[in-house]
Amino acid sequence: MGRQIYEAVVDGVLVGGVYGLMAVGLTLIFGVLDIINIAQGILVILGAYLSYALSVHLHIDLFLGLLITVPAMFVIGVAIYWAFMRPLRGRERTSMSLLASYAVAIILEGILYWIFSPDYVQLNAWYVTASVRVFGFYLPYIYLFGFVLALVLVLVLYLILYRTRFGRSIRATMQDQTASRLIGIDVNRVAAVTFGIGVAVTAVGGMVYGATSGGFNPNSGYDLISRLLAIIILGGLGSIGGALAAAVFMITLESVVSIWSPNWAIVVFYAALVLVLTIRPSGLFGRREVRLQ
């Protein structure tokens, strides 16, 4: 029993790190733009399918393929922002952006179904099938590689945010859009690039998800987005550290509970969210919501 829990915790932490990366993208977009990108789930699946197409048709290694898919997803993100998010104005902007991004998700889902059919596929490579003995039990290499890559990318994001001039303008925009505009920050450009970065991480998340989830199809996007939403709310909207911590916590919790009952594990996942929010409405690391308007 103790051994099983130990395995579940290691597994949860490793997978949680990858979820953390995807959630950081989502929470970053929220922090800067005040938009919750419902399409994030299906974008992860799009990233997974891009990796799939590259590896099956062009025989490009999954990790090498990221050099193509990450910039591609960045461009897609910027395009979605310019075409559908930027024109939204006015008081209902927040709820409209939820709906607009949901519409984008529906369209993308339809396109993916059309191209790839609803059949489940899985990403394959030697490191997906081969296992390595770590922490006393066997685990496919991809779990380790994916976790390390996610960690590195979160670090890179952190450095961009806290050590570069552009990162400073992102943080300034997160704090106060009007003031940033006044001191000469091009808020529109910051918003577009942030949206791009937030979407670009889904290429990595999608690749790891596609290799570790044991098969995915366009419908998997719903499963992903509902988890990611729960994670960023639990961590506190707009809090990057919170998103990471919540991702690891939630996925580990789910992984541990699924020792007893895989069916109820996901219920515990959402119940934990509801429970935390009744005690702390702003999430674990969220700032207390200031008065709006």
Place this chain on the structure above:
Amino acid sequence: MTPASMMKGPDSLARPGRLQAATAWRAGGALALLAAIAVFPLIFTNALVTTIAVDTLIFVAAAAAWNIFSGYSGYISLGHAVFFGCGAYTVGIGARDWQVNGTAVFALIPLAGLVAVAVAVPFGLVALRVRRHTFVVVTIAVFFIFQLMAFNFSFTGGTTGVAAPFLVWNPSTYNDPFYYLALAIGVATIGLSWLIRGSRFGLQLRAIRDDEDRARGLGVRTMRVKLAAFMISAFVTGLLGGLWFYFITQVLPQSGFDPAFDLSVALMAFLGGLGTVSGPVLGALVLVPAQQYLTEQFTNDYLSQIVLGTLFLGVILLLPRGVIPTGSEKITSWRARRTGQAAAGQDAAGQAAAVIGPDAAASGPAAAPPGEPGAAAGPAGKESAR
């Protein structure tokens, strides 16, 4: 003649009359529409058509019920399928365990509404503590909890769901009772929505939407008001779930607790105009048949999904506030412009009218003093978005 109409210059004498006429037109139009809807199944007897019609009416009522809570209070709920599914399962489990058969099953439908209310109280007490995005996500989370419970508990029948008792009815008129029941619920909900909108309760809800903290400061018991609206909305949605279950004759976890239900209802309200009485109704009347038509037209399901999503995006980008508010604003500004042009040729008083004209259009006719006939009679669809 009210002072306000005197201020508006030479044109003012015609104005109250025109408003009255507009109200009469609107009431007449609504009655004619209702009459047309009432005789609809007598003319179109094709089962395929009436099935779509029943679906449409269920969504008309569901969108109106959703709007009573989300439209008026500004709390966008994406968890109303919880109430729909609970209603469906209540009727299903009740009929199964108590061996209710035939038309007696309809007697269980009010119970479906009550169960939905019983669910709405704890759901609301938790979810209504948080606002905006967080509220939306909490409703989604609760929705998933319910769907997963329906999958995992044994009394819900797990993945096989619950089947309804068989109805030995004439197939040619099978849909009619469902049609009229859905119509009755729909009309009652729209009437309720209209009453609430004009009431003190409705005003409190809209005050919460505009500025919750200030509303509380002014003495609105915000939690109580929000929860009451949530419960009313849940009751109607639960009834519809029960009705829908007997119509479809089966409920599965993924069809009773369907994420598409949440989004369709929200989309209908947004398309027609959030927070207006007629907007969600219009949205449902347009969207449900359109969706069915698209599925029929494109044998490729995915293509119809893409087209639907594109339409959805188009509406959001082009008519961000919905058809009814945007449309009524266009009409009033067109009227004001016409009034302005007519007055411009006259004396200085006419000039003043032209200046006041667009101003009056901006605040909408609903802002007219209550003394003016027509203004108090029907705020439906007349008021611009806020």
